[in-house]
Amino acid sequence: MEINLVSFCEISRGESNILNRRRAQLIRPEIQALSAYHVPDADDFIKLDAMENPYSLPDELVRQWLAVLASVPLNRYPDPGAKQLRNRIRDYMEVPPGYEIILGNGSDELIQIIAMSVARAGQKIMAPDPGFVMYKMIATFVGMDYVGVSLKDDFSLDMPAMLEAIQKQQPAVIFLAFPNNPTGNLFAENDIVEILNAAEGLVVVDEAYHPFACTSFMNRLNDFDNLLVMRTVSKMGLAGLRLGILAGSEILLNEFDKVRLPYNINVLTQASALFALEHAAEFETQAACIREQREWLFDQLSALSDLDVYPSAANFILVRLKNGGADRVFDGLKKAGVLIKNLNAVGGMLAECLRITVGTAEENKIFLKALKNVL
Numbered sequence: 025m026e027i028n029l030v031s032f033c034e035i036s037r038g039e040s041n042i043l044n045r046r047r048a049q050l051i052r053p054e055i056q057a058l059s060a061y062h063v064p065d066a067d068d069f070i071k072l073d074a075m076e077n078p079y080s081l082p083d084e085l086v087r088q089w090l091a092v093l094a095s096v097p098l099n100r101y102p103d104p105g106a107k108q109l110r111n112r113i114r115d116y117m118e119v120p121p122g123y124e125i126i127l128g129n130g131s132d133e134l135i136q137i138i139a140m141s142v143a144r145a146g147q148k149i150m151a152p153d154p155g156f157v158m159y160k161m162i163a164t165f166v167g168m169d170y171v172g173v174s175l176k177d178d179f180s181l182d183m184p185a186m187l188e189a190i191q192k193q194q195p196a197v198i199f200l201a202f203p204n205n206p207t208g209n210l211f212a213e214n215d216i217v218e219i220l221n222a223a224e225g226l227v228v229v230d231e232a233y234h235p236f237a238c239t240s241f242m243n244r245l246n247d248f249d250n251l252l253v254m255r256t257v258s259k260m261g262l263a264g265l266r267l268g269i270l271a272g273s274e275i276l277l278n279e280f281d282k283v284r285l286p287y288n289i290n291v292l293t294q295a296s297a298l299f300a301l302e303h304a305a306e307f308e309t310q311a312a313c314i315r316e317q318r319e320w321l322f323d324q325l326s327a328l329s330d331l332d333v334y335p336s337a338a339n340f341i342l343v344r345l346k347n348g349g350a351d352r353v354f355d356g357l358k359k360a361g362v363l364i365k366n367l368n369a370v371g372g373m374l375a376e377c378l379r380i381t382v383g384t385a386e387e388n389k390i391f392l393k394a395l396k397n398v399l
């Protein structure tokens with residue numbers, strides 16, 4: 025009997041695989057053509073690949089945080105509008121009076137909410153290239169066209185090309201990461217202003233790296249009615265929470281809020297973020313350490329003749345191997361227990377480029393030593 029059952033299951037699994045391969049044709053061709061967002065296994069590595077804050081919280085703060093979590097009612101749905109947290113964030117991030125914020129499950133979800141809200145056939149999302157990969161991926165998810173406009177060789181905005189593309193394509197949304205990922209530089213503020221003036225659609229200034237950049241468009245919301253400013257708590261040290269923030273005109277945010285799933289910010293995230301904001305000074309101290317380490321690492325890398333090192337206002341540094349060998353260097357570092365991001369396969373302007381997230385002083389020293397060994 026058992027043997028029969030097993031073989032019956034196998035036959036039936038084989039048949040259902042055939043059926044599902046056929047059903048997979050229901051999936052839109054552009055989705056079938058995607059490869060899933062890949063995150064490498066990082067167990068036991070010194071992890072300098074994902075722009076995470078390398079510091080954890082002091083034990084005493086962890087104890088207090090756990091006490092807060094213990095009192096969170098898990099049996100209840102979260103506050104759907106996360107009102108208390110939103111008010112606290114609005115103060116902390118100095119959102120100008122008269123402007124609203126909505127929260128996302130990471131800023132990735134906010135990009136998705138914006139895209140879903142404007143998606144219709146033929147509408148476009150535009151961003152400079154190379155840029156943050158999720159803009160393009162999410163455009164594809166929602167069936168929009170993506171228009172990438174190449175940056176100049178120094179990764180500054182190619183303004184004639186940007187303005188021409190805006191004029192010609194009339195994008196519904198332009199995303200400008202400020203500073204840009206994976207290049208690390210801040211675009212010239214004048215250029216962004218020019219884009220804001222030229223665009224009839226929405227312009228999202230994505231300030232994911234705000235704690236390391238020390239500049240912002242938040243205080244300019246009043247100057248441009250098409251401006252939205254996006255932030256996240258991920259890069260400041262709470263990547264595990266998944267919390268993004270979108271600030272802008274109430275008229276626009278009310279529309280986006282209709283697309284947001286009602287309980288997208290769970291109770292643990294709401295309570296933890298409130299706790300973190302009460303202890304914001306701790307995160308600001310950590311960001312200051314990272315900025316200091318970034319300068320140290322920049323100087324050290326710049327002294328190596330094999331590398332072009334690009335200026336960064338973020339918590340990572342992009343380098344290019346002048347004489348090639350990025351894959352070999354990446355593999356060598358991995359063998360030495362250090363995981364960074366290899367961008368060589370992206371090609372184009374990122375050929376032979378590696379991106380290193382700034383770690384603790386100790387991690388950065390270990391990385392540098394390993395790098396010198398493999399160069």
Ligand SMILES: *Cc1c(COP(=O)(O)O)cnc(C)c1O
Binds near residue numbers: 131132204268
């Ligand atoms: C990391 C990153 C994000 C994603 O942030 P999450 O809040 O973790 O989803 C958004 N934009 C840019 C430019 C990033 O580098």
